[in-house]
Each structure stands twice: as C-alpha cells, then as structure tokens.
Amino acid sequence: xxxxxxxxxxxxxxxxxxxxxxxxxxxxxxxxxxxxxxxxxxxxxxxxxxxxxxxxxxxxxxxxxxxxxxxxxxxxxxxxxxxxxxxxxxxxxxxxxxxxxxxxxxxxxxxxxxxxxxxxxxxxxxxxxxxxxxxxxxxxxxxxxxxxxxxxxxxxxxxxxxxx
Amino acid sequence: xxxxxxxxxxxxxxxxxxxxxxxxxxxxxxxxxxxxxxxxxxxxxxxxxxxxxxxxxxxxxxxxxxxxxxxxxxxxxxxxxxxxxxxxxxxxxxxxxxxxxxxxxxxxxxxxxxxxxxxxxxxxxxxxxxxxxxxxxxxxxxxxxxxxxxxxxxxxxxxxxxxxxxxxxxxxxxxxxxxxxxxxxxxxxxxxxxxxxxxxxxxxxxxxxxxxxxxxxxxxxxxxxxxxxxxxxxxxxxxxxxxxxxxxxxxxxxxxxxxxxxxxxxxxxxxxxxxxxxxxxxxxxxxxxxxxxxxxxxxxxxxxxxxxxxxxxxxxxxxxxxxxxxxxxxxxxxxxxxxxxxxxxxxxxxxxxxxxxxxx
Numbered sequence: 001x002x003x004x005x006x007x008x009x010x011x012x013x014x015x016x017x018x019x020x021x022x023x024x025x026x027x028x029x030x031x032x033x034x035x036x037x038x039x040x041x042x043x044x045x046x047x048x049x050x051x052x053x054x055x056x057x058x059x060x061x062x063x064x065x066x067x068x069x070x071x072x073x074x075x076x077x078x079x080x081x082x083x084x085x086x087x088x089x090x091x092x093x094x095x096x097x098x099x100x101x102x103x104x105x106x107x108x109x110x111x112x113x114x115x116x117x118x119x120x121x122x123x124x125x126x127x128x129x130x131x132x133x134x135x136x137x138x139x140x141x142x143x144x145x146x147x148x149x150x151x152x153x154x155x156x157x158x159x160x161x162x163x164x
Numbered sequence: 165x166x167x168x169x170x171x172x173x174x175x176x177x178x179x180x181x182x183x184x185x186x187x188x189x190x191x192x193x194x195x196x197x198x199x200x201x202x203x204x205x206x207x208x209x210x211x212x213x214x215x216x217x218x219x220x221x222x223x224x225x226x227x228x229x230x231x232x233x234x235x236x237x238x239x240x241x242x243x244x245x246x247x248x249x250x251x252x253x254x255x256x257x258x259x260x261x262x263x264x265x266x267x268x269x270x271x272x273x274x275x276x277x278x279x280x281x282x283x284x285x286x287x288x289x290x291x292x293x294x295x296x297x298x299x300x301x302x303x304x305x306x307x308x309x310x311x312x313x314x315x316x317x318x319x320x321x322x323x324x325x326x327x328x329x330x331x332x333x334x335x336x337x338x339x340x341x342x343x344x345x346x347x348x349x350x351x352x353x354x355x356x357x358x359x360x361x362x363x364x365x366x367x368x369x370x371x372x373x374x375x376x377x378x379x380x381x382x383x384x385x386x387x388x389x390x391x392x393x394x395x396x397x398x399x400x401x402x403x404x405x406x407x408x409x410x411x412x413x414x415x416x417x418x419x420x421x422x423x424x425x426x427x428x429x430x431x432x433x434x435x436x437x438x439x440x441x442x443x444x445x446x447x448x449x450x451x452x453x454x455x456x457x458x459x460x461x462x463x464x465x466x467x468x469x470x471x472x473x474x475x476x477x478x479x480x481x482x483x484x485x486x487x488x489x490x491x492x493x494x495x496x497x498x499x500x501x502x503x504x505x506x507x508x509x510x511x512x513x514x515x516x517x518x519x520x521x522x523x524x
Contacts, residue, residue, distance in 0.1 A: 135188035
C-alpha cells in the first residue's frame, strides 16, 4: 500500500516536472534569430496578410494579392533597420492593428488565450487524480472486516468432525 | 448552441442513474487511469480549438480590439498536448489493469525510456539543437517519444511471442502471428499505436520545412536544401477550357538529375479563375513541391516557389497502418472463433448424464 502511494507520488512529481519542462523550454533561448533569412522566415510566419485572404504573410498564395508584396517589403525594411522582433511586431500592429498578428500577443487579456487550455488540462488532471484517490480510500474503508479468530471450543469441534 | 447544450444537459440529468457503474478506478498508475488521462488530453485538445475559435470574439468584447488566433497559437498549444498523447500511447499498454507496482513499472519501462533518451542523444549528436527554436525542440521530443512508444509496444509483442515460442517451438515470427491471432483486439490495437507513431513522425518533419522563391529565367538555377532546380524552358498553352503557362525544371541532387518537374498556372475561361497545378516529387524522405507563382510584372520573368517538406509520406503510411491495425482488431480472436463453432446435437446417454450431474 505504502509502495503504491510512493509510486503514485513519484509519477505525479515527474509528470509535473515533464509538463513544466515542455511548457517552459520553448521560451528559453527564444530571442532574436541571428541568420537573416531564418529571421525573415520566422517573423513573416507570425504576421497575417492584410488582404483578407486569412493566410500567414509568407504563405499567402492569393494570386494577384495587393498587400503581401508591400508587407514583405515593410518587414525587410524593419529588419534592415535592426529592429528587435518585438519592435518589428509593434510597427505592424501600429499600422494594421492587433489583428495583423497571427497569434495573440502575450499581454493583458490575451495572456488568457495562452494559459487557459493548459489550466483546463491541469485542473481536469488534478480533479481526476483526486477522484481516483477518493474512490480508492472509500474502497479500502469498505473492505469486509477480517473474520474473528477461532475460539478453542470451535477449533476442537472442527478437529473432531474432520477426523477420519 | 445554448439549445443543444440545454437538451444534452437535460438528457444527462434524467438518465444519469444509467451511467452509474459499480466499479471504480483503483489506482492512479493503471491502464484504466491512462485511458482516463488520454480522454482528458483529447478533451483539452477540443477545448483548445473551441477557445481559439471563440477568443477573437471574446477579446473584442473585453478589450474592444479583435485579435487573430492562427497557426502559431495552435502550434504552441496543440503540439504539447499531442506529445502528451503520444507519450500515453506508449505507457498505456505497459501499465497493468487495476494497479501497477513500482517493480513492474521499472521492469517494463526501463527499455523504452533508454530508447527514448538514446534517440534524443543521437539526434542532438547529429546536429539537432532543441534549445535553438521550439520547432526543433518539439521535433526532437516527437522522435524520442516515438522511439519510446515503438520500444514499449514491440516489447509487448516479443514478451508474448517468447512465451508461445517456448510452448510451441515455433520461430519468433510465427509465434508473433499466433499471438496476434489469439488476441486480435489487443494486438490489432498495438498496430494502431504504431500507426499513430508514424503519423507523429511525419508531422514532426514539418519542423524542417524549407521554402525558396525566386525569379527563374531561361537556364537559371535555384537551390533548396540539397536540391538544385534548373529551368529548361517556359511554355504557354491554350485550349477551349483554359490557358496555361508552365515551366520545365530539371531537379538535381549533387550532379545527378533525379526528376523533371512541370509546375503550371492555368486560367479557366468559364470561371475566370486562376489556379496553380503543383509539381510534386515525392519519396519516403521528403516531398519536393514546386509552384509556378506567376510572372514578375516588371521583368516578365517567371517566379518559381519551391517547398521541401520532409517525412510527409510517413503520415500516409501511418494512416495505412492504422487501417490495417483496425482490420486486425475486428477479426475474431482464434479461441473465440473456435468456441462459436456449432456442435452437432446427439442423444445424451445415461453415462454422460451421470458424469455431468454427479453421482456414483
């Protein structure tokens, strides 16, 4: 019983560590890219095309698109001016509005967009784990009581009746 | 939506007594619990899609400005959930029903964990740097967890096959086939797990997608990854349905020509729409996808867009394996098939009757 409890605690701890690592690691080292074309690719995939096609700027294959060439040019100009990633995004947001970003910026109310799915998963997992723990405790409490020890009279009677 | 929710809630409240079960989950570390957490993850994935769909409206209501929730959001939120699912695909079959002891976990998990960590080590040694960007991190995790799952499931096959091999003296392959035939639902399900791993490997390849777009004049060349595309000619064509422009490109890997591709752009007269006909060269390693993206209005030179998408075909192979696993699971198990064979009726003699009922 104690071993199982320890095993469950051990697994729970590692599950939390693993989840934390998975969530945190992508943000580590996520600064400005060094390579120019890689950076252009990375930034361009965070911005939407403003022509209304609903596609990412660098994925826009809308034939005769009136906006994407100009926007790519603006992105190149911002990169050539040595703006940081955040500054580049701010330039686009100022000109086109927050809707130009392909995902909500991690700020203010938009933080909820990123956190809530993981929060739902965490709360659901904790609820399920608590429910299992409660059921297990209840089933242990409901186990039938062990039979009472045999009295000497009963033991003698059993011996008599079973003697060949 | 409110009406649908109200009807579902009302039906649930009326019928919830029928949903009660006698049995309860006995342990957090058990196969039943892994099913439960599997369903929780799928629920979280559904919630992510719902949340991403509704968030622009909520944000406009809360802050007065609309935001876009696009691919970067789903990549960042959905991929970790998918990786957890893949992980459970591997540990679920190795956990025992009702409760798994620490000793059993150590015995069953040691090889899969070693396989997963070794895969991560090999990938990093061959140049993948998961700390550089999240796409590479997720790809390394997908490959490593995939190795863990394949090892766990293969060990389940081999463990059972070894027992049959000992009992019957057959070779390991024949023993595996016999094992599968004796419990098609279980081992067909394991084939489905293999298929899921293959799909994840195919998706993980998208972390290494490359794109290149360039004006290509006559005999000009462009490179993408290890491939060089050399333009041979540009041609126009006209027929009653559409007018088309296409490029003829030779594809070289090193100095060896491996393919000739003809990406095309068509203008359909009836619909007055322009469509691109993609040229695709596909193998197990990658898809080389070439698009005729029109002409530069200033120079008149054609623009060619090339995409290199690694491991895409593994997604389709994974789907085929899943279908195969499903068919295996649907076939009745060998013992069950034998049991259901009809036994011809015969008269029961007095001796037979006595043997069944009991007596002198």
